[in-house]
Amino acid sequence: MGSSISRLKSATRTSIAWAAHACSLHQFRLRGKVAILMYHRVLTREEVACQAVQPGMYVLDTVFAQQMAFVRETFTVLSFRQLLDLWQTGKWDKQARYCVVTFDDGWLDNYRHAYPVLKRLGLPATIFLPTDYVSTNQWFWPDRIAHLLRSARSAEQGIKHVQQIERVLLNLFGVAGESLGKALVNDERATDQLIDWCKELPKDQIEMLIAALAVELGVSVPVERVVVNWEEVREMSQGGISFGSHSCSHRIMTTISPSEVSQELEQSECVLQRAGIDYVPVFCYPNGNNDVAIQAQAKAHGYEAAVSVQMGVEGTHPRNRFALRRVGIHNDVTYSIPLFSLRLCGLLSRTK
Template identity: 30%
Template sequence: MAVYRRSQSGGRRILIVSYHRVVGDFTGEVQRSIPGLLISQGTFRRHLEEAALAGYEFASIGDAVDVMAGRKVAKRDLFVITFDDGYRDVYRYAYPLLKQMGVPAIIYLPTDFIGTNRRFHHDRLFHLVQVAKARRLRPYFSALPEPALQLVTPVLSGSKTPSESLDDFIGEHPSGVLLDVIEALEKELGGGPELLPEQGDVMDWDEVRRMARDGFEFGAHTLGHTVLTMEPLEQMEREILESKRAIEREVETQVQHFAYCNGWYSDDVIRLLRTHGFRSGVTTEDLPNQVGGDPFTLKRKVLWENFSLGMLGDYSTALTGCQLDDCFMMLGMSRSVPGRRTHLSATRVANSLLVRSPLPLEEPT
């Protein structure tokens, strides 16, 4: 399968993998965090070892772009490690391991969060939904607006997990609505410091600079972890340009690579990246990268802990190998979610604004 995939890709496989949080205690952390963002330090180490045993060469994102463009020739298949969001877990648990093993990586930063105590909208919403579930919130007898009901009702009724409901919700609403829903849920739940998740803290600039001095690269990931295809053109450009400038100012390095939030992009987003001097943009489309392909639609395989768990709940070398070799995709057992999107219209944005729902006379059955 590896040989077949190599021939399909133009002679070399260029596998770009994406992680979010590398944690010391997966079993404990998964009880309070979005599961799909987590991988244990032990499993992460095994991924690196498996990739090396499979014959991959660890490479930077710039090297991968050069090989795709024909500016460099790779003697082996390339394995590129990326991290989204700049979680402090990466500094605590991934950075020492990568440094010890001599493996390069790039971390994509949403710069408005770096060096603050803020938490990402997705982490705050996940936490609030869990609190609402624990407190047995009755959404139809609350003053919650319609978008908030859309998020919490499937979870409280048992028809979706918090992660499933959150994925669907974030895919339909711009950042402004996410923040309004956070505020509405916090108000409905009575406020208090316990409504802000303890976990999910991000790196500060000193930690970023320390990693940069050791050769790790940083790319832009917007200012506020913003899904650009849901924003007007002026905001798109600000998110792209100002996040690039912030990293260049703080780290004193040139920023050339970008990660699309949610993996979503459009021709307008790509045009802005080219205009402002970027060399690449990474998606979350789980497809092979092609030699000669577009560097602004780079494909990535998003990995987390359970992708390597066997039937007995322990680490599976065979399963990890299948993931790295795209076995499930090639056999038609999984599919890639497209990242190319059309922009959310101004009318739809307006219709997404919060409108308080009237209280029903009785709770629906």
């Protein structure tokens, strides 16, 4: 029943998308607005097949190329610096449709697959970097968890792994964790639930969980690099890509103390300013989590704006320059141009 409903929803969304695109709804709905696009990863089909990547975290390289060609034809594409300047000077064309392209996390595939497309089309973009990860082999903790659980879905070890995972999660989350453990081996969607639970935990508890899973399952996280290095950053900087801060450690700002927030804001900015790159003073909240106090801290540290993951577009005067709305783009809901344009219009959209 669930899969039938899902297919019906998908078919309905696709039909609406084609109808809206045929009448150029996006051209009217986005006039006088700026759509700040939020991407994470750009992957080939082969890469998706062999990685534990969440559906909301990627677009295919072929889909990205089509989207950027559409963006170039449909919008006045701005760098983030140009957007800030338009807001500052008030020279906003109310008949124009503006677009800014952004990427969170600084994935290596941004350099390998997205940058060549942007360079070929002459489009600017901004990548938000978690500076502690640049030029390292560190993996983000959600990807380490996803990798470990994907490895645990081995048919030969299935029952044994269920028991091992249940034991680890029971110690951390109690009975609810034990129940989730049963689902994790058979249902990839349960991985997303576990990751969401972990977002509320202190970093040391998350690391304890990962270490326990690795020991129980006898699996280790690969050491291959997944984030850009400084040489790649500098090359992209010379090719029209600017860079903003995504903190140092990628910790969720609402789970740490004000002094730690201040340290993340200051140190990441300092690293980027000294890197000899096209730095733009815009902060990107890890996971989007922020509050009024954190926004005030970002402003006090000299940032000119900050982006959130709240769905929406901005206009002549942003509602809150330190919680700018963006349009999250991922493959499962934007794999065709009609679906992409429908997403930009804000219709039938999910939060991320």
